[in-house]
Amino acid sequence: MNRIVLIIxxxxxxxxxxxxxxxxxxxxxxKKVGIVLSGGGAKGVAHIGALKVIRExxxxxxxxxxxxxxxxxxxxxxxxxxxxxxxxxxxxxxWSFILSDKIKWSEQSMEERKESExxxxxxxxxxxxxxxxxxxxxxxINLYNLFQELTMGYHDSIDFKKLPIPFACVSxxxxxxxxxxxxxxxxPFAMRASMAIxxxxxxxxxxxxxxxxxxxxxxxPVDVCKAMGADIIIGIDVQSDLKKADKLNTAMxxxxxxxxxxxxxxxxxxxxASNLHVKVDVKGFxxxxxxxxxxxxxxxxxxxxxxxxxxxxxxxxxxxxLSDDFQPNYPTYDLMVRDDQKIxxxxxxxxxxxxxxxKWLMRKCKLKENSPFITKGQLENALSxxxxxxxxxxxxxxxxxxxxxxxxxxxxxxxxxxxxxNIGIRFDSEEIASLLLNARYNLKTKIPSKVSVTGxxxxxxxxxxxxxxxxxxxxxxxFAYQFEYNDxxxxxxxxxxxNTSYKHQLGxxxxxxxxxxxxxFQFGLKFEYYKYSNLLYNxxxxxxxxxxxxxxxYFANVHYNSFNKAYFPTRGNDFRAGYSLYTTNFVKYNSHTxxxxxxxxxxGAYSPTDRxxxxxxxxxxxxxxxxxxxxxxxFIGGNYLGRFVPQQMPFAGINHMEIMQNATAIAxxxxxxxxxxxxxxxxxxxxxxxxxDITGIFQNQCKxxxxxGYGYNSIFGPLEATFGYSNQTxxxxxxxxxxxxx
Numbered sequence: 001m002n003r004i005v006l007i008i009x010x011x012x013x014x015x016x017x018x019x020x021x022x023x024x025x026x027x028x029x030x031k032k033v034g035i036v037l038s039g040g041g042a043k044g045v046a047h048i049g050a051l052k053v054i055r056e057x058x059x060x061x062x063x064x065x066x067x068x069x070x071x072x073x074x075x076x077x078x079x080x081x082x083x084x085x086x087x088x089x090x091x092x093x094x095w096s097f098i099l100s101d102k103i104k105w106s107e108q109s110m111e112e113r114k115e116s117e118x119x120x121x122x123x124x125x126x127x128x129x130x131x132x133x134x135x136x137x138x139x140x141i142n143l144y145n146l147f148q149e150l151t152m153g154y155h156d157s158i159d160f161k162k163l164p165i166p167f168a169c170v171s172x173x174x175x176x177x178x179x180x181x182x183x184x185x186x187x188p189f190a191m192r193a194s195m196a197i198x199x200x201x202x203x204x205x206x207x208x209x210x211x212x213x214x215x216x217x218x219x220x221p222v223d224v225c226k227a228m229g230a231d232i233i234i235g236i237d238v239q240s241d242l243k244k245a246d247k248l249n250t251a252m253x254x255x256x257x258x259x260x261x262x263x264x265x266x267x268x269x270x271x272x273a274s275n276l277h278v279k280v281d282v283k284g285f286x287x288x289x290x291x292x293x294x295x296x297x298x299x300x301x302x303x304x305x306x307x308x309x310x311x312x313x314x315x316x317x318x319x320x321x322l323s324d325d326f327q328p329n330y331p332t333y334d335l336m337v338r339d340d341q342k343i344x345x346x347x348x349x350x351x352x353x354x355x356x357x358x359k360w361l362m363r364k365c366k367l368k369e370n371s372p373f374i375t376k377g378q379l380e381n382a383l384s385x386x387x388x389x390x391x392x393x394x395x396x397x398x399x400x401x402x403x404x405x406x407x408x409x410x411x412x413x414x415x416x417x418x419x420x421x422n423i424g425i426r427f428d429s430e431e432i433a434s435l436l437l438n439a440r441y442n443l444k445t446k447i448p449s450k451v452s453v454t455g456x457x458x459x460x461x462x463x464x465x466x467x468x469x470x471x472x473x474x475x476x477x478x479f480a481y482q483f484e485y486n487d488x489x490x491x492x493x494x495x496x497x498x499n500t501s502y503k504h505q506l507g508x509x510x511x512x513x514x515x516x517x518x519x520x521f522q523f524g525l526k527f528e529y530y531k532y533s534n535l536l537y538n539x540x541x542x543x544x545x546x547x548x549x550x551x552x553x554y555f556a557n558v559h560y561n562s563f564n565k566a567y568f569p570t571r572g573n574d575f576r577a578g579y580s581l582y583t584t585n586f587v588k589y590n591s592h593t594x595x596x597x598x599x600x601x602x603x604g605a606y607s608p609t610d611r612x613x614x615x616x617x618x619x620x621x622x623x624x625x626x627x628x629x630x631x632x633x634x635f636i637g638g639n640y641l642g643r644f645v646p647q648q649m650p651f652a653g654i655n656h657m658e659i660m661q662n663a664t665a666i667a668x669x670x671x672x673x674x675x676x677x678x679x680x681x682x683x684x685x686x687x688x689x690x691x692x693d694i695t696g697i698f699q700n701q702c703k704x705x706x707x708x709g710y711g712y713n714s715i716f717g718p719l720e721a722t723f724g725y726s727n728q729t730x731x732x733x734x735x736x737x738x739x740x741x742x
Contacts, residue, residue, distance in 0.1 A: 029321060030060075030320050030321035030322060031231035031232050031319070031320045031321055032062040032063065032229055032230050032231045032232070033059060033060055033061055033062050033063070033230060033231070033232045033233075033234065033320060034061075034062065034063040034064070034065065034225035034226070034228065034229075034230025034231075034232065034233050034234070035051075035054070035061050035063070035064045035065075035074070035077075035225075035234055035235075035236070036064075036065050036066070036070075036220060036221060036222050036224075036225050036233055036234070036235040036236070036270075036274070037064070037065070037066040037067070037069075037070030037071070037073055037074045037235075037236050038066075038067060038068075038070050038219055038220040038235070038236065038237045038238055038239055039066075039067040039068025039069055039070050039071075039194075039195070039213065039214065039215035039219045039220075039238075039239070040068065040069055040070070040215075040219075040238035040239050040240070040282065040287060041068070041069055041197070041286070041287025041288060041289075042069070042095075042285065042286070042287055042288060042289040042290045042294065042295070042298070043069070043238040043239075043240070043280070043282040043285055043286075043287065043289065043298060044068065044069025044070055044072065044073060044238055045069070045073075045090050045295050045298045045299055045302070046236070046238045046280045046282065046298045046299060046301055046302030046305070047069070047070060047073040047074075047236050047238065047302060048073060048083050048086045048087050048090065048299050048302060049083075049087075049298075049299040049300060049301065049302030049303030049304070049305075049306065050236040050278060050280070050302040050303065050305065050306040051073070051077060051083040051086075051236075052083040052084070052087075052303055052306075053303055053306035053307050053310070053313070054234065054306065054313070055082070055083060055330065057310065057313040057314065057317065058317065058322070058325070058326050058327045058328065059234065059313060059316070059317060059320075059328075060320070060322075060328035061077075061165055061328075061330070062165070062166070062229075062230065063165070063166050063167075063168075063225055063228045063229065063230045064077055064078050064165055064166070064167050064168075064225075065167070065168045065169065065170070065221045065222075065224040065225035065228065066167075066169050066170075066194070066221070067169065067170045067194060067213075067214040067215055067218060067219050067220070067221055068194055068195040068197075068213050068214055068215045068219070069195060069238075070169075070236075070238075071169030071170070071190070071191050071194035071195060071214070072147075072191050072194075072195065073086060074167060074169065075151070075167055075169060075187055075190070075191045076150060076151070076333075077165065078160070078163045078164065078165040078166070078167035079151060079153075079154055079163055079164055079165075079187070079331075079333050080164050080330075080331040080332045080333030081150075081333050082330065082332070085333070087299060089150070090295055090299075091292065091295060091296070093146070095290035095291075096290070097142060098142050098143055098146055099138065099142070099143065099290065100138060100142060101138055101139050101140070101141050101142065102116065102142065103116075105563075105564060105565050105566065106384070106564065107384050109474060109514060109517065110514055110517070110518070110520050110559070110561065113561070113566065115422065116566065117566035117567065117740055117741070118422075118424050118436065118740050118741070118742050119422035119423060119424045119436070119438065119740070120423060120424055120425055120715075120716050120717060120739070120740065121422070121423040122420055122421070122422050122423075123420060123421045123422075123423070124419070124420050125419035125420055125421055125439075138200060138201050138202065139201075139202045140192060140196070140201045140202060141396075143192065143201075144188060144192050144396060145395075145396050147187075147188035147191050147192055148188050148396050148397060148398065150188075151187050151188050151191075152343075152399050153399055153407070154187040154188075155186060155187070155188065155397075155398030155399045155400055156186070156398070156399075156400035157184065157185055157186055158184060158185075158186075158187070159183070159184045160182065160183050160184055160185075160187070160190075161183065161184075161228075163187075164331030164333075165331060166228060168181050168182060168183050168221075168224050168225070168228060169181070169182050169190055169191060169194040169214065170182075170194060170214030170217070170218045170221045170224060171190075171193045171194045171196070171204075171211040171212065171213070171214045172211065172212050172213070172214060172216045172217045173209045173210060173211060174198075174203065174210050174211075174212050175208060175209055175210050177217075179214075179217045179218055180209065180211060181221075181224055182194070185206075186398070189204065189206070192204055193206075193211035193212075194211075194213065194214045195213055195214075196211060196212045196213050197212070197213045197215075197287075198212050198213065198216070201213075215263070216263070217263050217266075218263055218266055218270075219239060219263050219267060220235060220237055220239070220263075220267050220270045220271065221270070222235055222270035222271075222273045222274055223266070223269075223270055223273070226273065231320075232275045232316060232319065232320055233273065233274045233275050233276070234274070234275065234276045234278070234313075234316070235270070235271070235274040235276070235277050235278065236278050236280065236302065236306070237271075237277060237278065237279045237280065238280045238282055238298075238302070239267075239282075240282055240283075240285075240286075242257065243257055275316060275319075276309060276312055276313065276316055278305050278306050278309055279305065280298075280301055280302050280305040281301055281305060282298065282301065285297075285298060291677050292677070293677075342373040342374070342375055343373055343374055343375070343376070343379065343399070343407055343409070344372055344373045344406040344407065345371075345372070345373060345374060345406055345407050345408070345409050346402050346406045346407070346408055347408045347409070348362070348367055348369065348374075348409045348410075348411075349408070349409070349410045349411070350410075350411045350413060351410055351411065351412050351413065352412060352413040352414055361386070361411075365381070365382035365385050365386065366378065366381065366382070367382060374409070379397075379409075382411070383395060383397065383411075386411065386413065395411070395412070395413055395414075396411075396412045397409065397410060397411045397412060398410050398412065419439070419440065419441045419442070420439070420440055421437070421438070421439050422436075422437070422438040422439075422440070423435075423436070423437060423438075424436035424437075424438075424739070424740055424742050425716070425739055426717070426737070426738070426739030426740065426741070426742065427737070427738045427739060428735070428736060428737040428738070428739075429655075429734070429735055429736045429737070430655060430656070430735070431458055431459045431460070432458075432459070433458060434456060434457065434458035434459070434460075434739075434742070435456070435457045435458065436454070436455070436456050436457075436742045437454070437455045437456075437457075438452060438453070438454045438455075439452070439453045440452045440453075447469050447470070447471050448469075448470045448471075449467065449468060449469045449470065450467075450468050450470075451465075451466070451467055451468075452464075452465070452466040452467075452468070453465055453466075454466075456742070459487060460484070460485065460486050460487065460488075460644075461484070461485050462482060462483070462484045462485075463482070463483045463484075464480060464481070464482040464483075465480065465481045465482075466478060466479070466480045467479045467480075474513060474514035475512075475513045475514075476511070476512050476513075477509075477510075477511055478508070478509070478510050478511075478512065478524075479508070479509055480506070480507070480508040480509075480510075481505075481506070481507050481508075482504075482505070482506040482508075483503070483504070483505050483506075484503070484504040484505075484506070485501070485502075485503055485504075486500070486501065486502055486504065486644070486645075487499070487500075487501040488500055488501075488644050488645075488657060489656060489657070490635070490657050490659055491637075491656050491657060491658050491659070491729070492658070492659050493658075493728060493729060493730075494658075494728065494729030494730055494731050497659065500532060501532070501533045502530055502531060502532040502533060503530075503531045503533070504528065504529070504530055504531075504631075505528070505529045506526060506527070506528050506529075507526065507527040508524060508525070508526035508527075509524050509525055509526070510522050510523065510524030510525075510526075510555075511523060511524060518560055518561055518562050519558070519559070519560045520558070520559045520560075521556070521557065521558045521559075522555075522556070522557045522558075522559075523554075523555065523556040523557070524554075524555060525552065525553070525554055525555075526552075526553050526555065527550065527551070527552055527553075528550065528551045528553065528631075529548070529549075529550045529551075530548060530549050530550075530631050531548040532546050532547075532548065546630050549584075549629060549631075550584060551582050551583065551584060551589075551629070551631075552583050552584065552585065552586050553580050553581065553582050553583070554580070554581045554583075555578065555579065555580045555581075556578065556579050557576070557577070557578040557579075558575075558576070558577050558578070559574075559575070559576050560573065560574070560575040560576075561573075561574045561575075562574075563605060564605075567711075567713060567717070567718045567740075568613075568672070568674075568680055568711060568713055568718070569605040569613075569615075570605055570607040570610075570613050571605050571606065571607055572604075572605050573602065573603070573604045573605070574601075574602070574603045574604075575600075575601070575602045576599075576600065576601045576602075576641075577599065577600040577601075578597075578598075578599050578600075579596065579597070579598055579599075580596060580597045580632075581594050581596045582594055582595050582596065582597070582629065582632065589625070589627060589629070590627065592625075592626065592627045593625060593626065593627075594625065595623060595624060595625025595626070595627060595628050595629070595632075596623075596624045596625060597621060597622070597623050597624070597632060597647070598621070598622050598624065599620065599621040599622075599647070600618075600619075600620050600621075601617070601618065601619045601620070601641065601649070602617065602618050603615060603616075603617040604616050604617070610674075611673060611674040611675075612671075612672070612673050612674075613671075613672045613673075613674075614669070614670075614671060614672075615669070615670040615671075615672065616668070616669045616670075617666075617667070617668040617669070617670070617686075618665070618666065618667055618668075619641075619649040619650065619665070619666040619668075620664065620665040620666070621634050621647060621649065621663075621664055622662065622663045622664075622694050623662040623663070628662060631645075632647060633647075633659060633660075633662075634647060634649070634659075634660040634661065634662065634664045634690070635647065635648040635649070635657045635658060635659055635660060636648065636649045636650070636651040636654060636657075636658050636660055636664065636666065636688060637650075637651050637654040637655060637656050637657050637658045638650055638651070638654070638655060638656075638657075639652075639707075639720070639722065639735070639737075640741050643657070644657050645657070649664065649666055650666075650668075651666060651668075651686060651688060651705055651726070651728075652668065652684040652685065652686050652705045652706055652707035652722075652724050652726070653686075653704075653705025653706055653707060653724035653725050653726030653728070653729070653733055654705055654724075654726050654728065654729055654733060655733045655734075655735045658728060658729065660688070660690040661690045661691050661692045662691075662692050662693065662694075663690065663691050663692070663693060663694040663696075663697045664688065664689070664690040664697075665688070665689050665690075665697060666686055666687070666688045666689075667686060667687055668684065668685065668686030668687075669684070669685055669686070670682055670683070670684040671683045671684075672711075678712055678713040678714070679710075679711070679712055680709075680710070680711040680712070680713070681708075681709070681710055681711075682707070682708075682709040682710075682711065683706070683707070683708055683709075684706065684707040684709065684722075684724075685704065685705070685706050685707075686704065686705050686706075687702045687703065687704045687705075688702060688703050688704075688705075688728065689702050690703075703726065703727055703728040704726065704727055704728075705724060705725065705726030705727075705728065706724055706725055706726075707722045707723070707724035708722065708723050708724070709721065709722040709723075710722075714738070716738060716739055717738065717739040717740035718737070718738075718739075718740070719737070719738045720735075720736070720737045720738075721734075721735070721736045721737075722734070722735045
């Protein structure tokens with residue numbers, strides 16, 4: 001009998017232990033866990049480190065609620081990104097680009113590249129776009145495109161409760177001041193609306209609502225997570241402490257302090273409602289600390305702060321109803337990991353364009369209408385091509401799942417604004433200050449066309465009018481008129497030979513086409529008229545009489561550019577070549593045979609390491625003919641092509657215009673080292689050979705020049721300072737520049 005009782009007792013114990021283990025490892029009886037991620041701008045990347053430790057502890061995640069940057073990390077986690085994927089993702093981004101409205105350099109047309117490296121500011125003049133951009137310096141196009149790319153498969157309007165992990169994020173509707181909690185909708189839209197910092201990012205609009213950053217009203221949304229059904233709250237807080245009076249010195253300081261103050265009462269209430277409140281040390285960092293070093297440090301600090309709560313995490317695990325060794329099955333996100341991964345589609349559409357253009361875009365993007373699928377590589381290539389065309393100011397896409405497990409792929413395009421104003425500003429030690437203004441108006445003609453007016457103010461001033469016809473993308477017919485006034489000092493072997501001031505008028509007709517985005521050719525005819533007001537000679541050999549003169553010039557140019565960025569490139573090549581034939585009556589030059597000019601240049605960029613770049617360069621120009629007109633003589637000096645006149649070739653060690661003979665060639669090499677994020681030091685050396693005839697160019701003694709330089713890649717353009725010397729002038733040369741070249 002006793003033996004039977006013992007056997008029954010043993011069976012009962014086994015049953016109880018098995019039932020307890022089953023209960024601990026089943027989803028039904030345990031308490032539900034909610035993760036709350038606060039706002040904080042760049043400081044929010046610390047959430048990634050915190051999530052690593054939470055996973056390591058084996059804490060299940062049943063709900064996620066976030067605000068601002070917390071909504072980004074939270075939204076991506078909710079669809080299955082793990083913390084290690086997020087870590088790699090945030091470190092791989094070019095945040096200076098993401099947090100701007102610029103188009104990637106590699107996706108820009110050559111005309112857009114030229115504009116991006118010339119103008120510091122572009123202002124839309126269209127009422128529609130002004131309304132759209134109102135309320136923020138940055139429209140957030142690149143940010144929204146990033147969210148679109150990271151959330152493929154979740155672009156349709158969906159219920160966020162049905163995500164792999166139920167999710168909600170907070171925004172504020174500034175129409176009535178109400179808190180708006182996104183429980184459904186388009187996921188990337190909700191994430192972008194939650195982080196629309198007032199005055200920085202353009203608010204997001206939906207129906208009659210206008211959304212701004214949720215940090216204005218609920219920056220640590222524990223209440224939202226509890227309302228979703230969470231029993232246990234683990235909150236990660238990356239907010240900075242309120243600043244004292246002596247620290248509120250900038251407009252951004254004041255704005256962020258206002259945001260932090262806005263929801264203080266609710267914040268303290270939510271902190272008390274947290275079962276575990278992890279406060280990350282973010283001292284020394286701001287909402288804009290998106291540098292690689294800052295991101296790395298913040299992720300580590302998030303991990304350290306959460307690991308410091310390890311014992312409390314394990315205690316919570318027991319409170320949830322789980323064993324110490326329990327490990328949940330977290331969702332994964334692996335859609336389109338490889339370039340050859342197939343996306344099966346039912347339909348490909350283009351929103352925001354005319355129906356007639358769809359076939360052209362499908363053909364240009366190499367998409368087949370009847371194809372059952374596209375690959376990730378094809379999708380990225382199509383996006384790159386669409387963003388590279390000059391017709392659209394914004395390119396994004398959405399993928400809506402269908403009942404059959406396929407997707408409807410829709411490219412969302414916005415035509416470029418009709419009118420805009422571009423502004424360029426430059427300061428340098430040669431010309432002090434220069435201002436460049438450009439206004440452009442796209443005309444609604446049968447053949448796409450536009451009018452552009454450009455003006456330059458400073459020591460030299462220019463007024464230019466362009467009318468452009470573009471029957472096909474990148475293929476243009478251009479008509480231009482330009483008036484220019486120049487006041488230039490010309491030097492010979494370091495001594496000022498003369499000063500010249502003159503008026504230059506130009507009328508031009510040209511045709512140009514761009515192939516493979518990087519290669520452009522152009523040819524045409526131009527009329528030029530030079531009228532010299534004054535020439536002051538310092539040396540007898542230049543005491544010549546120069547009369548007003550006109551020219552009819554035939555020209556052809558090619559330009560190839562594959563640099564990865566305009567200034568401070570680390571890879572790629574820039575090649576230019578041209579030929580010009582100068583006449584006074586379309587056939588001859590003043591009853592003589594026409595003279596001509598052949599020019600070519602090449603600059604390469606090669607980086608053996610991620611911080612060190614070698615830039616070799618060659619420049620050359622040869623004048624052919626017995627009679628060469630004064631305006632087209634060769635000159636060297638300055639740090640870029642066309643510094644004072646179009647034919648001027650750059651030369652280290654000389655900042656002014658140094659006159660050269662008819663055949664001139666330069667070989668140069670620059671060694672550049674990047675220090676920190678955007679600081680550069682460089683050493684440049686070059687030599688020049690020059691002779692009246694190309695056959696004797698190597699018989700003359702070469703001249704050399706060297707430069708030691710510092711550069712900083714600022715938002716206003718390159719800041720550069722150089723100190724150099726050349727035995728051509730036998731003088732030291734110092735030069736400082738801030739701003740894009742024009």
